[in-house]
Amino acid sequence: MKIYSVKTIDNIGRLILPGELRKDLSLESGTKLYLLPINSIVILYTDVNKKDISPQSIVAEVDIFGRITLPRELMETMNWKEKDDIKAYHADEKTAILRMEEDGYKHLYARFGPEGITYP
Numbered sequence: 001m002k003i004y005s006v007k008t009i010d011n012i013g014r015l016i017l018p019g020e021l022r023k024d025l026s027l028e029s030g031t032k033l034y035l036l037p038i039n040s041i042v043i044l045y046t047d048v049n050k051k052d053i054s055p056q057s058i059v060a061e062v063d064i065f066g067r068i069t070l071p072r073e074l075m076e077t078m079n080w081k082e083k084d085d086i087k088a089y090h091a092d093e094k095t096a097i098l099r100m101e102e103d104g105y106k107h108l109y110a111r112f113g114p115e116g117i118t119y120p
Helices: 019-024 072-078
Strands: 014-016 032-038 041-045 058-061 067-069 085-092 095-100 111-113 116-118
Touching: 019 085, 032 072, 058 067
Parallel strands: none
Antiparallel strands: 014 067, 032 041, 032 058, 041 095, 085 095, 111 116
């Protein structure tokens, strides 16, 4: 799993996605992302079949500066605040994981499969 640099949430909930992650996931301005909070991580999907979208998923769009705005309800759910450091992990060609930098390491080893996310 590829790890990207830490980014900080700004005062209105924007998070710059690292350039290398944007390149690896083929993200451009206007790309819609699906954010799914699970435990202490947020799974970021770039391509989801309509039938596979979870009701808990939140849609965000990449702006021209490579940022996404994290909705207030997501920030509250995750207990993320302004100036928190968020690290990104590349899971596969269509998926990334976001987590707060000081969180535990269990979620680094999450596995994605047809049955969903599993942890060792």
